[in-house]
Amino acid sequence: MTSDIIAGSSVPGLAKSIARRMGTKAHFPSIEKFPDGEIHVVEGDYTPAQTVVYVQTMHPHPNDMLVEMMLTVDLLKELGAERVIAVIPYVGYMRQDARHVKGEAVAIRTMLKMLDFAGVNDIVGVDMHLHRLGIEELASFSRIKIHEVSAVELLAARAGKGLTTPLVVGPDSESERWAAAAARVLGTDYDVLEKHRLSAREIEHRPRSMAVKGRDVLIIDDIVSTGGTIKDVIKSLKAQGAGQVNVACTHAVLSDIDSLTGLYRTGMEEIVSTNTINNESGIVDVSEIIAGKLKELL
Numbered sequence: 001m002t003s004d005i006i007a008g009s010s011v012p013g014l015a016k017s018i019a020r021r022m023g024t025k026a027h028f029p030s031i032e033k034f035p036d037g038e039i040h041v042v043e044g045d046y047t048p049a050q051t052v053v054y055v056q057t058m059h060p061h062p063n064d065m066l067v068e069m070m071l072t073v074d075l076l077k078e079l080g081a082e083r084v085i086a087v088i089p090y091v092g093y094m095r096q097d098a099r100h101v102k103g104e105a106v107a108i109r110t111m112l113k114m115l116d117f118a119g120v121n122d123i124v125g126v127d128m129h130l131h132r133l134g135i136e137e138l139a140s141f142s143r144i145k146i147h148e149v150s151a152v153e154l155l156a157a158r159a160g161k162g163l164t165t166p167l168v169v170g171p172d173s174e175s176e177r178w179a180a181a182a183a184r185v186l187g188t189d190y191d192v193l194e195k196h197r198l199s200a201r202e203i204e205h206r207p208r209s210m211a212v213k214g215r216d217v218l219i220i221d222d223i224v225s226t227g228g229t230i231k232d233v234i235k236s237l238k239a240q241g242a243g244q245v246n247v248a249c250t251h252a253v254l255s256d257i258d259s260l261t262g263l264y265r266t267g268m269e270e271i272v273s274t275n276t277i278n279n280e281s282g283i284v285d286v287s288e289i290i291a292g293k294l295k296e297l298l
Helices: 012-021 062-078 107-118 135-139 152-159 173-186 228-239 259-266 287-297
Strands: 003-007 030-033 039-042 051-055 083-088 122-126 145-149 167-170 190-197 203-207 217-224 245-252 270-274 282-284
Touching (some): 012 051, 012 287, 039 062, 051 062, 062 107, 083 287, 135 145, 152 173, 152 217, 152 245, 152 270, 167 173, 173 190, 173 217, 217 228, 228 245, 228 259
Parallel strands (some): 051 083, 083 122, 122 145, 167 190, 167 217, 217 245, 245 270, 270 282
Antiparallel strands (some): 030 039, 190 203
16 A cells, blocks of 8 residues: 655654655655744645655644644645554653543543544554553544554663663663563563652662662663653662663653753763654664554554
């Protein structure tokens, strides 16, 4: 089946790499923003294939990226596309997957309904933040079929290179699936940290069962947002005698001005992330695993 690869404005280079691996070329629509902030999408004389793969991540401006996605997908359907597969490497709003207080919006459900209305048929995400929901529950929010690929094996191979007797560590219980997968790649063991309160103001992160003294450590998780938790983990591991500490994550949000420098200042040797988000640590390319999934779907 013939398909087109359409690049959103957030990761056009990744869209081009995916297209190359699919044996085709990427198409780049004209995207601009009006002075009042409105997004403007123009496809000109372009006629889409029956199936279109639209590539758009949701960082650093998730609201703009979402509106651009909806406008583009709706336009593609109007121009004749029958199926739109949205490749969203970093899926936003995943933290807002449940109602914790009365009257709170479940934002991921609303977002999926909006994309469904715009015309998205499938979503392919990378290491989605599925900590409370499974794929099936996420898919129940709309008619969109949800697919996930994982970059953990690629991350572990790159970030674990050169570590001596490494121990893979997940910063909390929610990260255990990433830690277990990374440990299999490196042929080593893993542990998950637990919080131990030392005083009213002080918390120590300790491995659940294994000693870290004298061992290099790879901390792995799906997202590093502010870096605050990871900094606390590095401090605790260093205090317990850990050697070199590397950090790996799929999505390096690093939202605070001091996020990255703070990690180095705390004692991190290296951080490795993917190109689902554009930043200096994003050296692991996810285009191959995304292209592989697309070939299954097409």
